[in-house]
Amino acid sequence: MGSKRPRRGRRARKLTAGMKWWGWGDPERRAELSESAVAAVREELDVGPDDGSEPVSIEQVSLPDGRPIPDAVRAAADDVLDGTDDRIRHAAGRSYPDLVRLRTGQLEYAPDAVLRSADAAGVEAVLDACAAAGVAVVPFGGGTSVVGGLEALSNGHSAVVSLELSRLRSVELDSQSLTARLGPGLSGPEAEAALGALGATLGHFPQSFEEATIGGFAATRSAGQASSGYGRFDELVTALELTSPAGQLRTLQVPHTAAGPSLREVVLGSEGTLGVITDVTCRVRPAPPTRVYEGWIAEDFEAGREIVRDLAQRHEAPDVLRLSDEEETRVSLELAGTEGLQKRALDAYLGLRRRRGGCLMICGWEGEREDVSRRRGISQTRLRLGGAVALGRSAGNSWFRSRYGGPYLRDELMNLGVLVETLETAHTWSRLDELYRAVRNALRGALGERSIVMCHVSHAYADGASLYFTLLTRARPGEELDQWRAAKSAACEAIVGVEGTITHHHAVGRDHAPYMRAEVGELGLEALRAVKERLDPAGIMNPGKLLPAD
Amino acid sequence: MGSKRPRRGRRARKLTAGMKWWGWGDPERRAELSESAVAAVREELDVGPDDGSEPVSIEQVSLPDGRPIPDAVRAAADDVLDGTDDRIRHAAGRSYPDLVRLRTGQLEYAPDAVLRSADAAGVEAVLDACAAAGVAVVPFGGGTSVVGGLEALSNGHSAVVSLELSRLRSVELDSQSLTARLGPGLSGPEAEAALGALGATLGHFPQSFEEATIGGFAATRSAGQASSGYGRFDELVTALELTSPAGQLRTLQVPHTAAGPSLREVVLGSEGTLGVITDVTCRVRPAPPTRVYEGWIAEDFEAGREIVRDLAQRHEAPDVLRLSDEEETRVSLELAGTEGLQKRALDAYLGLRRRRGGCLMICGWEGEREDVSRRRGISQTRLRLGGAVALGRSAGNSWFRSRYGGPYLRDELMNLGVLVETLETAHTWSRLDELYRAVRNALRGALGERSIVMCHVSHAYADGASLYFTLLTRARPGEELDQWRAAKSAACEAIVGVEGTITHHHAVGRDHAPYMRAEVGELGLEALRAVKERLDPAGIMNPGKLLPAD
DSSP: OOOOOOOOOOOOOOHHHHOOOSSOOTOOOOOOOOHHHHHHHHHHHHTTOOOOOOOOOOOGOOOOOOOOOOHHHHHHSSEEOOOHHHHOOOOOOSSSSHHHHHHBBBBBBOOOOOEEESSSHHHHHHHHHHHHTTEEEEEESSSSSSTTTOOOOOSSSSSSEEOOOOOOOOOOEEEETTTEEEEEOOOOHHHHHHHHHEEOOOOOOOTTTTOOHHHHHHHTTTOOOOOHHHOOOOHHEEEEEEEEETTTEEEEEEEEEOSSSSSSHHHTTTTTOOEEEEEEEEEEEEOOOOEEEEEEEEEEEHHHHHHHHHHTTTOOSSSSEEOHHHHHHHHHHHHHHHHHHHHHHHHHHHHHHHOOOEEEEEEEEEEEEHHHHHHHHHHHHHHTTTEEEEEEHHHHHHHHHHTTTTTHHHHHHHTTTTTEEEEEEEEEEEHHHHHHHHHHHHHHHHOSSSSSEEEEEEEEEESSEEEEEEEEEOOOTTTTTHHHHHHHHHHHHHHHTTTTOOOOSOTTTTTTTGHHHHHHHHHHHHHHHHHHHHHOOOOOOOOOOSSSSO | OOOOOOOOSOOOOOOOSSSSSSSSSTOOOOOOOHHHHHHHHHHHHOTTTTTTOOOOOOOGOOOOOOOOOHHHHHHHOOOOEEEEHHHHHHHOOOSHHHHHHHHTTSSSOOSSSSEEOOHHHHHHHHOOOHHHTEEEEEESSOOOOOSSSTOOOOSSSSEEEEEETTTTTEEEEETTTTTTOOOOOHHHHHHHHHHTTTTTOOOOOOOTTTTTTTHHHHTTTTTOHHHHOOOOHHHEEEEEEEETTTEEEEOOSSSSSSSSSSHHHHHTOOOOSOOOEEEEEOOOOOOOOOEEEEEEEEEEEHHHHHHHHHHHHHOOOOOOEEEEOOOHHHHHHHSSSSSSHHHHHHHHHHHHOOOOEEEEEEEEEEHHHHHHHHHHHHHHHHHHHHHHHTEEEHHHHHHHHTTTTHHHHHHHHHHTTTTEEEEEEEEEEHHHHHHHHHHHHHHHHHHHHSSEEEEEEEEEEEEEEEEEEEEEOOOOOOOOHHHHHHHHHHHHHHHHHOOOOSSSSSSOOOTSGHHHHHHHHHHHHHHHHHHHHHHHHTTBSSTTTTOOOO
């Protein structure tokens, strides 16, 4: 792919169709919400039947006038797209505020043009031209940031462009070393399809998998649903190439080095603020012949956490290991489209065992049949010892089928008039409950009584775990962004108040940048700024993200 | 420990006895070399019975006159030691050139004084005073660097002090999260004893274990003999505190964060050039109730490597997994003090099985009895399928007993007049053989015919492995440093020529600094320099190490 270098400066008519311009994923696909689910949501959140609204049409979207792009920048790009549609489609990620702005058609920011390069040399040419002309650059992969990572801020520059990486999609497998060199523009399914044809898998399946890209996974330190088994994306990466305004930085492709501070770990998580990740080498695994997923019910969230801790500290955690709190367990059984029947079956089953409620756990094992069987046996023993009850494989398979469905569901909830957002953090086992209570209380306080605040443990480590919160409340039309801001800051303040991390795998973007001082301290910020100033002296790379304003 | 803060500026008389001032480890302990081993070494290397010499006495050592230490620096330290003995004992690490300089009593560099601080605040006070007065600082843990990491270079500053960290030895276990906060001055055995009393272990056992310190492990990205199982030291560290001239940098104590580039990974491997690591939080494990080590013989080095690769890619590598090449197998059987008998038994055994030579493998499993048994079974199956022959547990236990003995043996070989040095690198599986041949040929070329160049694989990954070379040749009196330099540069040039890493776990120090440009590129160097300039604006921290001169 991409071996022939096309002419520069060519002006393409239109991008291939991407996500819904106003929401998540495939424009032809919608989540199903049963009538009973809709009724339950309205009842719980005090949402009226006339609340909610559909998105405006794309013609109705208002966005800032496009500023002129210097000729030298145009000439350096392989494609230049400055039509309104393309600008809108690259103006936002997929956080709640992003979706509110898109759906209401009120874009405060948009790139002045969308550029594409055919390869790393093309990216270098664009960055050179932008640095010389004082044009800000927002690298764009799948457009799935949920932390404001794509906001087209120019921060004093004369224009801002979105640099779209969909043409960098090479795949090169080293089957002896089990590594793959991947282009940053490959989407999750594209990378898996190419590797799958060679018998390999990355094993990286975040909820955004269907739309997000390899470059984005690296730039944001993504973690996936099977990361307990395969490792987070930053653990899969063995080497990187960063194309920055100051030139190219490549780390050696070796399994490990003790040669000083890790520059690979400086590029990982850099969120486009240092340059564009133009090449990623990852460890891959043989595609697993066997996959088993099953559901369990823990007595309560604390008992479930102790089971997860036990498994993680034995280094015997399933590859997928998720534990919902009581609220999430209840709500997900009510909301899931076709699950009314399943909920009744579950109630009957639990009734037989004389317990009510509890916390849903999803456990999954992938690999050789014999190994899956052995590891599953160990987990089942520990689950039972921890007081959990098996729900069987249908509950696991139900999770598996819907595992990329959350963002589609969010679109439907927004149509009903619901504010829905997620956020995540992590802490050591000894402080996890403190973190859980602090964030939950802060969110409840900010959102009011008729709201839902629910949580699950999604990634387990020997020393701690992540917490993933989902919040739902009635959106007050015209005040959605204020509502969101109040909830978000309450949660962030609660997190930094107990020394948790501001983000376990969604990254920093613009939304978390004000909390980076609490995260890394003033001197930590200084160290990060020092690197940025060296690699991006003109400050054109993704301004306003990651680092707080001075 | 260290909870009471002592007066500053006090002048202690003497440090507690440390290593042999001229060699490795306990001054009362020597390696045994049998008469036959001595004869074999002399024969192979063409070393005469009159070659070699004992070290001079410490009174005969010549070192630069001590330059005055400003009063403000003295006042900031808790202990100031400026006697000749203390200066000599902190003038060098334990590389071959270090040992040559010590043994011949010709020290080109020595710190002008040795300072100690009682805690992190004391370290901060010393760094502040040194930065203000323009005094260079070499952080000093166990003094075991083998890459010139402790050379007392002042690089234009008015004086240079060694900042000895032996008073920072606190231990604090979080038994719920299985993490421990450790003072940087704890030696390996001290840390293990403190954790062992609480039922835990770090599982970090490099050959330098008995003398090296926690701070040094972190500052150099140490890897230990059981790191295939427990993880390298940089993988064990979850949080750090760096006390730099510009202030303190602390990373959050959380299991993982996606909040930007990893500052933890910037401090790891910083080798004292950014500041002093004053606090290290590590993952620990329950102390293993069962440990089994055993020896195997692979048909040849290539067959052995394929077995190691197979086990690593199945994620079923033993916790200890070492594979010697043919030369190392032969030499280690000849050299090992009491092993004459064992070699004859081995020869007889292999004779029965109709094979000669082969490559020694050491495999070790640690953990719960049942788990050790299962994992050992898997390894044994793969070893046999790969054509390896079991030597049984006595060979494994023999390795285990002597596993910290190498540096003692080196002292004895130097007494005989042998130049002996080690160096290590790593590469992906697909280029490991290329790296092996390149380095071996380069060393053979540099050392000449009557030399020994031998190698083992010491750390295995799914995507590659490390290679650890040992070289022996007759030392030409008065020319040892030139001989060493020729061999070292030949090896380093060969490594960078095939894009291997200049160091897998010995770090960069002064010896590898010239090769950092090949390792990380010009822009990588610039990024590292940018961080250093921000954290150490006066450039006082360990000058001349890690980064090459501009």
